[in-house]
Amino acid sequence: MTDNELELLFDCLRIDSTWGRERELAEFIAGRLRLWGVDDVEIVESMPGRPSVGGRLRGTGAGRSLILNGHLDIYETSPDWTRDPFNPEVVDGKIYGAGIADMKAGTAAALAVIRRLALGERPRGDVIFQGVSCHFEGGVGTRSLLEAGFTADAAICGEPTDNTIGTVHRGAAYLKITTIGKQAHTSAKWLGLNAIETMEPVLAGMRELESTMPYTPHPELPGGPNLNIGTINGGTKHNQVPDRCVMTCDIRLLPSQDPYEVRLQVEQMISELKRADPRIEAIVEFSDHWLSGPRLPYEISQESDIARVAAGAVAAAGSEPVFKGIQFWTDMVPLQQFGIPSVNIGPGTPPYSWADEWVELEKYQETVEIYHQAVLAWCN
Template identity: 40%
Template sequence: MDCVEITKELIKIDSSNLKGANKAIDFCKDILISNGLKPEIIENNGFKTLICNIGSGNKKVILNGHLDVISGTPDQFIPYIEDGKLYGRGSADMKSGAAGMLNTILNLKDKNLPCKVELQLVTDEETGGFNCSGYLVNNGFTADFVICGEPTQLGIGIQAKGILQVYLEFTGKSAHGSRPWLGDNAIIKAYEAFKLIENLPFTKEKSELYSHPSINLSKIEGGDVYNKVPDYCKMYLDIRFLPEQNPQEIIRQIEEITGTHVNIHSMGNAVKTKVDDIHVKKLEESISKISNGKTEVFGQHGSADTKFYSNHNIPAVEFGPTGQNWHGKDEFLIVDSLYAYEKMLMEFILNLDSI
């Protein structure tokens, strides 16, 4: 099977649950074993991770891909190709990237490589990544450079915003709904606080790859009946901050302007890979050589498993084939981009001796 055929077989496996994701790992393990390789399966809290190494030398590169997907309808797990596009859940995010990485290992396994290459296939990126990639990096599975095969349209996502998910609680005074002036509406207080937060100093800051951070008012809880002024409101915010920003300073600014305590639900660091990192420049060269064009280098707004390696000061990037509508109804991969992606990975690895 080539990389597209492997992707199609992976799409057929509903890996939106743990059982299916682990089944996808076993499928990839069987392919590697049948080609003479010796993959290792690591299990943590029930989540399987596949590790497979080739090459030798002092330098090491990790190819990291996730096989888990978000839920989909039954028809989304029946892959089909139309007009050069492969449709199906995970076709873009990111079974194609994982398949390209796996096939790259197969194509390079008998070559005299200038470095070690470690394939990591994981099963929990969509739910946080802590049981697989997070576990791996904390247990010594590190490298000089990491590529996560997320769909990037064959560009390089070298940085990613940090994530700060918080909630704030507001209290007011209840009153009859026909006389709202006798009460103190907690929902209005929350919304007025949100408008103030939108204009705090941290929201105006920029960086080399981003024009601003983002704030999403994701949920409001308050009130119980029509004819009562609500005396309590809980407001949830999803803040994506710039690599150079300090989340504690963001919290300080919010508390100062609202007079309300900020409760942290979750917090994740930004990815801070440098634009001029030598591995990034070499990857740019390899992509440009295969595509005969300039490589786009950009910052991601969302989060991926790159964050775990960046936490250990390991340069990590997102780099994957071209697709659209991931997490959507008509998710698809541009088939030719996957073949190009595989060539770019091989070009990059085979020429690492020049670094």
């Protein structure tokens, strides 16, 4: 890896691309792609004010095409940072910077390979860079670039998996449950119905459902479904009986589970509660954040062409290929929906987004080499 490839990562880390503010980084990357002579470069508005950037480096002909996909948006920085999150530095073999694990190191590694190829010898097949916004909305940026024509025969995503090869990951159901009561004043509370109180058995029912809903175990994804109750909001004032209570939750699912079926299971659970307590009236919906990009599970065979090439690329870069399931959701789902088989390889380890976030310098260097070897093997 060259000093220029490390500086490219530093340039990306210096730009604050916190969720919703991706434009500056997208424009920076587009400028670099054009400077290197990438043939087709386009900024696409994935959502209003939130652009993604696509670049196609045309091959010499008769080769397969490959996408390198990375998202630009990062989570909000924690106030617990002890360093300047947007002033990257290398200390004791670790590169520190906001969003470096999730996932600017993977995105910059893909850019570094595009630079190598554009300024050096091009492969036979096209290589496509996708720098996507709106990843946290469920792959909106990836879909918008695919719709704009930045497609290929296969893809590699760079989410943080410590450079293990991901061919399977969990899905998710983001649910919003609203209990409906009747407003009244505390002095006459018997004339109302407290929606917070009718939410209480629903919360207990959700916790029980986490351990009882059916699923088929997966050898690469240990454990069953995971439930997190994320928010609860209800009521307007301390002296008013609340007529609404809203709970949102995230249920992480196995590939054997269907988010739509899980929603029906929740509705059935609430119906059973209602038989015991007819006061319970609840509406179960997918959250708007889920509907913008349904978080379906993903799985592809480890014997698929792209998985075999990925394993060979890891070996060519000097490491032992390891296949490992991914506990979170990736943009391999929208890619699959466009008929593009994908795997995931990227630097970074759990918890993926935290104060003083870091990635090992050697892992970033290794990722650049893996991506380069994958391009050479697949596109030639």
